[in-house]
Structures are given as C-alpha cells and as structure tokens.
Amino acid sequence: MNTTTPPLTGKLLIDTAMGSFLGDKRIRLLEAIHQHGSILQAAKAVPMAYKAAWDAVDDMNNVAPEPLVLRVTGGRHGGGTELTDFGRRLIAFYRALEQESQAALARLSGRLSQAGAPDVAEFRQVLRKLSMKTSARNQFGGPIGAIRCGPVESEVMLRLGPSLELTAIVTNESVQNLGLAEGREVMAFVKASSIVLLVGEAGTRVSARNQFRGVVQAIHHGPVNTEVTLDLPGGHHVLTAVVTDQSVARLGLAVGQPVSAIFKASSVFLVSTD
Known part of the structure; x- marks a missing residue:
C-alpha cells in the first residue's frame, strides 16, 4: 500500500x-x-x-x-x-x-x-x-485621509485619488477593532445594488454622503436588472451599479453619457489589510 x-x-x-x-x-x-x-x-x-x-x-x-x-x-x-x-x-x-x-x-x-x-x-x-x-461588486483600496469621531459612530474618509474620496460610517468600536488611523491602507466594499444613478446637471442636492460624477462605460442587460459601469474622474477607477431595466429606459442611459452615482456612507464596509 x-x-x-x-x-x-x-x-x-x-x-x-x-x-x-x-x-x-x-x-x-x-x-x-x-x-x-x-x-x-x-x-x-x-x-x-x-x-x-x-x-x-x-x-x-x-x-x-x-x-x-x-x-x-x-x-x-x-x-x-x-x-x-x-x-x-x-x-x-x-x-x-x-x-x-x-x-x-x-x-x-x-x-x-x-x-x-x-x-x-x-x-x-x-x-x-x-x-x-466578498459578494460586493465594487472594491476600492486606499489610505485613510481623515477620521471624524462622533459619540457612537465615526466618519472615515478614504483617498482613492487626487480628486476622488469615499466616505464610510462605522461604529467607534469598529474603528478600534480594525486599528483605523489616518494614513492606514484599507479596503472599501460597496454593493452594486446600494448605488443610485441620477441623470442631469451635477450638484443635485441629496442626503447621501458619497456622490460621484462619472461617464457610462458599459451597460449589461439582464432578464430583470441591468448592470451599469461608470468611469470615474481620473481614468483609474470604475463604479458599477445594478438598476432595473425600467430605470435604464426611464433615465435613457447610454454609453458615454454623464451620470451621477450616489450611495450612503453606511452602505460602505471597510476591511483592514493588516
């Protein structure tokens, strides 16, 4: 044997x-x-x-x-x-x-x-x-630019590029457990279903903390939902949203079209890379 x-x-x-x-x-x-x-x-x-x-x-x-x-x-x-x-x-x-x-x-x-x-x-x-x-469609990496602590939660800002910043809301306990600090590299994940798309002039007032202006790079139609990928400023990052086919038709989305993508800071979850 x-x-x-x-x-x-x-x-x-x-x-x-x-x-x-x-x-x-x-x-x-x-x-x-x-x-x-x-x-x-x-x-x-x-x-x-x-x-x-x-x-x-x-x-x-x-x-x-x-x-x-x-x-x-x-x-x-x-x-x-x-x-x-x-x-x-x-x-x-x-x-x-x-x-x-x-x-x-x-x-x-x-x-x-x-x-x-x-x-x-x-x-x-x-x-x-x-x-x-992770099942989250969007993942980004970068250093923490700032942390603003509140009584229960903290606002963590991630620098993705010279003119690109992403904000997450996490508990103060999570800040301590993950060892978050300015300059530390972390990963940020955002589900495509958490992103809302807006068509029109930039500067629309919304309550969501994260607002990105991009250009539609690709549209992939599914049986019920459609995946829309945006090129973000700087030519380095992309952001993908999942919306209904009806929303695509209603907004008149097309490749090359300027679009705003918004999502709440509470929709972002962070992972320490150390």
Whole structure:
C-alpha cells in the first residue's frame, strides 16, 4: 500500500497593502491582453467570459496604485486595450515570485511528509477556510485621509485619488477593532445594488454622503436588472451599479453619457489589510 504523502501544490495570490487582487487567472488575462491587444481575444485565450474579463480588469485597476490596463483607440487592431508599463512589470514580478513560491512548497512538502499525511490534509482544510471572497461588486483600496469621531459612530474618509474620496460610517468600536488611523491602507466594499444613478446637471442636492460624477462605460442587460459601469474622474477607477431595466429606459442611459452615482456612507464596509 502506497502511503506517500501527495506534494503540496498551489497558485500564487498577491496580497498587497490594499488587499488580494492578483492571481494566476488574472495574470494570464493580462498576458493575453499584452499579446492580442484585445480584451475579447484575451478572454477567449484564458478562457473566461468577456464580461468577466472586463470586470477583472476594472477590479485590478481599482485596487492597483496605477492602472494595469488602458483602453486605446487606433491601436494595433483599430482600438482595444493595452498593458501599461506598470502592468508589464507586475507580470514579471508575479512570475518570478511564482517560481520562488513553488520551490518553497516543494521544500515544505518534503518536511511535512515526515510528519504524515494527516497534517497535510489539515493544513489544506485551513487554507480553504481562509480563501474567502466578498459578494460586493465594487472594491476600492486606499489610505485613510481623515477620521471624524462622533459619540457612537465615526466618519472615515478614504483617498482613492487626487480628486476622488469615499466616505464610510462605522461604529467607534469598529474603528478600534480594525486599528483605523489616518494614513492606514484599507479596503472599501460597496454593493452594486446600494448605488443610485441620477441623470442631469451635477450638484443635485441629496442626503447621501458619497456622490460621484462619472461617464457610462458599459451597460449589461439582464432578464430583470441591468448592470451599469461608470468611469470615474481620473481614468483609474470604475463604479458599477445594478438598476432595473425600467430605470435604464426611464433615465435613457447610454454609453458615454454623464451620470451621477450616489450611495450612503453606511452602505460602505471597510476591511483592514493588516
């Protein structure tokens, strides 16, 4: 009977100061974008759905300190997508780190095999539990610009860019538990269903703390609801809202249209990256 412990294998996931955002599949997507200059061809090469590819690109650009992918016009294919220099350097870093990671796993497998298979199985189970994901469509990373404490709750302002700020309301207890402080990097999550879209001139008075003016980048229709993605100022971040098909028709939403997105500070939840 063969009692040899199977070796540990794994795929590298990069965890930055602003959260986990880059793994094997996304790296292959970035490599395919660099090769084909087209998000459609890159999605086919991975393979993954076209919309899932765009969602991944938007998520990476939102979380990374610099854009990894840019939309271009008049490129190799008459327009499409291209990798930035930062994106190319990140791929090279990932592949080098991946080689070191696999070598480390091989050494660890050798040591664990001396303790027996049960230990390896136990470690695998723990790792699976730690691999959690969030259902929130929008995720952002950045440093805390300011914290304004009240009697029960605190207002936490996140700097997403030079002219882009996001505000969250959390309890004072959460501020202490998460160790929130000015300058600390955190992740902010917002459900797409929490976002309300307004069409018209900027400056509309609403009670919601977060108000962003953007341009409709894409509209994906579903059986009942529609997903609307906005390009935010600065060309780095995007915001996705889910609204009813009736709302899309009533607002006359179209790609390239200026739109305001609003959501309450209480709709934002924060995660410490340390």
